[in-house]
Amino acid sequence: MSNDSQTQSLAFGLLWPELNDGLHYTDVVPPSGSELTLIEFYSSMYKNSAPLQGWLQRIQNGQISVDGRVVQDPNAILSVGSELVYHRLPWKEPDAPHVLEVLYEDDDMIALNKPSGLQVLPGGLFQQRTVLRQLYWRVRKQNSSLASQESHPVPVHRLGRGTSGILLCAKTKVAKTCLAAYFSDGTSLVGANRKAKRSGTRKISKIYRALVTGILGEDKVVINQPIGIVRYPGVAKGLYVASPSGKPALSKVEVLERDGQQNRTLVQVEIESGRPHQIRIHLSFMGHPLLGDPLYIAGGQPRRFDSEFVDESYAQDGGYQRPTNPVPGDCGYYLHAHQLVLSHPTKNEMIKITAPLPSILKTRDELNSSRESISISSAN
Structure with a gap:
């Protein structure tokens, strides 16, 4: 097993501009x-984007x-x-970290240490301040050729x-197809025949660290609670929650x-499926x-559930005010993707x-080992 032959001890990241570039949404009027x-x-x-008065403002604003x-x-x-x-006008996105540490890199893939508070892909208020944009800027800085810019790295799984x-x-396209299959296969096997899952076909293992409230009585727990979607204010596509009618999900929890x-x-949590917010929901x-x-x-339910309440007031850009209830992107919890073991996509x-x-x-x-290591380094 290899974990350092191509690892680079470096970090990258450009400061975020004050405003993003705004967005353009295109539609073609259908027969209806x-x-x-x-x-x-x-x-x-697009009633989920803005109330009636908000759309009037946007139209009259040109x-x-x-x-x-x-x-x-x-x-x-x-x-x-x-x-x-x-045309959604440029806006100042909420504060977010911009520095990413490279944990591993070769010609096929790159593994990053993502800081808490940084969104992976564009969505909601975060359209520019994302991991994806920093990857694009990194490639553009390394190589200004058009071909290089078109083939910048893309994440193959989610991190909240x-x-x-x-x-x-x-x-690369080959690596993207292969790695995406690893993640989707792990999720699908959870809902399939358990014997197939034990046959050694898993190509990837994901281990997290988490800090939870209360004292767990058992040293090891297996959670196989299904995860589904419910309507929730401020989350257009719905909120993932523990649901008997949801899709299969499996987490193995071990007390440290x-x-x-x-x-x-x-x-320590090992997940064998990759449902959104799975660890948060399962724990x-x-x-x-x-x-x-x-x-x-x-x-495994939201703290507030005022699903029928919608704030019809609108923000400066015409859209709805930010929900007062918590939403999935809110930070404050302690969850860290600590280890990843996988079969290399081409080697x-x-x-x-x-x-x-x-x-x-x-x-x-x-913690004690870390302090001892620092003390030894200082002495040297």
């Missing part, structure tokens, strides 16, 4: 949109064009086949914005250290939410990648 007015089209098609011409009349009648473009640790990215004085437990489902998790509480070898642990997720012995 014939004779609709401009305001009717947007307020019905942010929408029809067939290349800015139209500020909300009552303009649309024709089938017309191209509509909504508040989760730190190993993020695996593919640098109990802290009775502070009523918390340090655990909260068993009555031990992640310490500091603003969203999930015991039972006949197993790769082990480790992301250094934050101090709060180390055992007492690990």
Whole structure:
């Protein structure tokens, strides 16, 4: 097994600009949109983006064009086949870290140590301040050729914005296909025949560290609670929660250290499936939410569930105000993707990648070893 032959001890990241570049959303009027007015089209098609008054503001502000011409009349009648473009104005995204540490890199893939607070892919308020954008800027800086810019690395799995640790990215199409298959195969095997899962077909293993509230009684726990989606304000595609009718998910939890004085437990979690927010949901489902998790509480459900309430006031850009209830991207919890073992996508070898642990997720012995190491280095 190899874990350091191509590892580079370096970090990269450019400072975020004050404002992002804004966004352009394009639509073509379908037959069902014939004779609709401009305001009717947007307020019905994209009611999750902004309330009626917000869309009126955007139209009157000159942010929408029809067939290349800015139209500020909300009552303009649309024709089938017309191209509509909504320009979302540049905005200042919330603060986010910008430095990424390279844990491993070769011609096929790159593994990064993602800091908590940095989103992986564009979404919501974060359209530029993402891992994906930093990867693009890195390639552009290394090589200005068009071909290089078009083939910048892409993440092949998810890590929540508040989760730190190993993020695996593919640098080639072959690697992307192979690595994505590793992750999807692990998830599908959980819902398939258990004998097939034990046949040695797994090509990837993911181990996390987490700090949970309360004291776990058992040293080892297997959680196979299904995860599904429910409607939730502020999350357009719905919120993932523990649900009997959801999709299969499997997590193996092992206690590393109990802290009775502070009523918390340090655990190691190996996930054999990759459902969104799986560890947060599973640990909260068993009555031990992640310490500091603003969203999930015991039972694997959200802290607040005012699903029928919608704030019709709108922000400066016309969109809805940020939800007052917690949403999945909120940070504050302690979860770290610590180790990843995988079969290399093109080489006949197993790769082990480790992301250094934050101090709060180390055992007492690990903390003491770190201090001893520092003391020895200082003495030398």
